[in-house]
Amino acid sequence: MAGQSGAGLEVYNEKRDFSQTAEPRGRKARAPGHAFVIQKHAATRLHYDLRLELDGVLKSWAVAKGPSLVPGEKRLAVHVEDHPLDYATFEGTIPKGNYGAGAVIVWDRGTWVPVGGDYATGKLEFELKGEKLAGRWHLVRMRGKRGENWLLIKSDDDAARPDDAPDILTERPESVTTGRTVEEVAEGAENKPKPAKPAAKRKPARDEAAPARRATKAPMPDFIQPALATLKPAPPTGAKWLHEVKFDGYRLQARLEGQQVRLLTRSGLDWTDRFGTGVTDALRALPAETAIIDGELVVETGAGSSDFPALQADLSEGRNDRFVFYVFDLIYLNGHDLRTVPLIERKGLLEDLVGSDPGRVRFSSHFGESGSMVLRHACRLSLEGIISKEADAPYRSGRGKGWIKSKCSARQEFVVAGYVPSTTSDKLVGSLALGVFDGGTLNYVGRVGTGFSATVAADLRDRLDGMRIDRSPFAGKLTADEARGVRHVRPELVAEVEFRAWTADGLLRHASFRGLREDKPASDVVRESGPAGETPKPQKRRVTLTHPDRIYWPDEGITKEGLADYYAEVWPRIAPFITGRPLALLRCPGGIGGQRFFQKHAWNGMSKHITPVKDPQNKAEEAMVAITDLDGLMGLVQAAALEIHPWGSTVADWDHPDTLTMDLDPGEGVTWEAVIAGAQEVRQRLTDAGLAAFVKTSGGKGLHVVAPLLPRADWDAVKDFTKGLAEAMAADSPGAYVATVTKSKRRGRILIDYLRNQRGMTAVAAYSTRARPGAAVSMPVAWEELDQIGPAHFTVENTPNRLAALTRDPWEDFRTAARPLEVTGQRRKP
Structure with missing residues (x-):
């Protein structure tokens, strides 16, 4: 091993910035010796560094x-x-941001004497002569570990201690050079000798005693088949159940064996390399020598919502910075099989192991409240659903009754058995023909034609073209409509699909593609829920859409058909805010990434269901547009109107507004909490003026505070009132608010925009989509919900679930709460 003193230190030098750390530079060796040192190192994970000269x-x-x-x-x-x-x-502190950041002390030092074996062969026996450690020791390289993993083992001699003796690590925690503990070094205590600390009472190490009652000491088992939940329409009741959030990602089993970490799918496939190093590094840093942890890897968007399409997109792009591994069960720990331990105890051990910091590995908390209440809350926040588990149950592999899943919407896997090419490109998939197995035969359940991003649609087309077959794989013959345009493929791929309900004839309604499930074989796919509809049917669409598979939101894969389905679903709620009003439309014929323009006048070729209306004050001006029913809204969808901005007055009374809107638009550096506080102040000022105040997300960065009005005051009065309110807030808190649109004055402050409250101006409608990445919608919310969501939390995809989960519409009393804006000869002061 001669010559390694130079080359062997290259890696050491490359890992360190010596302008920032006080660690010594690597240099050539002096005369040979046999020194040893053990340094206690409080890095990301506390450990002890054994070093032999x-x-x-x-x-x-x-x-x-x-x-x-x-x-x-x-x-x-x-x-x-x-x-x-x-x-x-x-001895000292390695600064944050540097390799090995954390405090270091010289825990022990002395000399070592070779006794037998050889470093090169991976078996080294030696004697330590230190201030704390003595006697004979073994270092043995483990097989199949590429040389990194060794075992340190104490020989049985006079320096050894029995199991029940004090632990030297807790008995002597101090530095042998300064007397400081590693905690004192981290806190910056002076570098001066301190008296040795008295022996501390030894606490059993995790691997020296059973970590919980009923645990079994056993070798680490091979892959453990995961416990699976049974789908039920409602969560179970009773005190014996606890309830967890249902995540929308990949179920994984994390296996920790020393420094080796593996991530296995629910079928046992090794997917460790697919997820980068962020999650595996975090798992490796856990204070366990061996462990098997059950969890789900997700990408979070919005206020804590997991998003499976975003996870798949990140995987396809090679991106891993958003991956989070939520862990909810601990199956094995430090030589002990925990499967017979009650769940509530396993979760307690897991929480101790993982901690509460919001890092890449996070503990999945549970709730002991009513399952139905937890499910309602989850659905209102647009989560996927909940998993209910028996608190005292052991870990049972396979599908059983100890785990129950309750969903906010119908969602399951389906077999891809065919596709229809896109009508907009010969390189894309337009829709997929889906089926489920029943007794070995494949039954047709319908198509899914939205939810594909442009990239996914192209990837699917390439993949499915290579899987084509001549005959239909479905057991039954398809109708002419069902078979039209379908190119059949081998039924091997599994797609996860969200849908609103089953039709009476057992087909999917309002289906949206969520992604491919490569961790589940097609043969396992069966129908999970019955053919009865789970939700009330929305009003039927009658307007025919041309090119229904045209993609409007590319990253989210939302098509024209998908937007039409969304508006049909929310029609009863959006109708009062957009019918019978002059409208300004943001049209994006090529989707949000293409040309866009505002349209407030009628145009040639517009749908016959869109109504031209004349402004009585500007009869010479071109006709404006309005709608009166769902068909009119579908006409707007066909015209690629991705944002709908109504006037605050109706075509029946153009000059007396019935809606007042204050737009809180945060400048750069403003927190969401500050926006909420601003909205609450607007609410108070409106209340003081005798008006009711409602709130909705704008679908962008801010909030809209909206007051219903009895249409008595004219536009000038409403504008004067809202201008006075905005200017008063800016005058009272000039560091927080501005009332002028000038961008240079808005950094770190919120614009209180009152200019929407004047004749001819508009504000985006409640429930309208926004032509921005993410497909957010402007969502009416309850005031107490604001700190549970983010500004763009609600989207085309999750809004129907939210609305289905609401027990009460937060804007239910909007129109009945209308009050007149009382004005006199002078401007009304807010």
């Missing part, structure tokens, strides 16, 4: 749990880069 460098191992004086007890020792001999005296 050999061939002019310090050969180094990171011992996660520290050395044990119990003979035969194996401690994992991960081989790391060589360190220079000068490192033996290093």
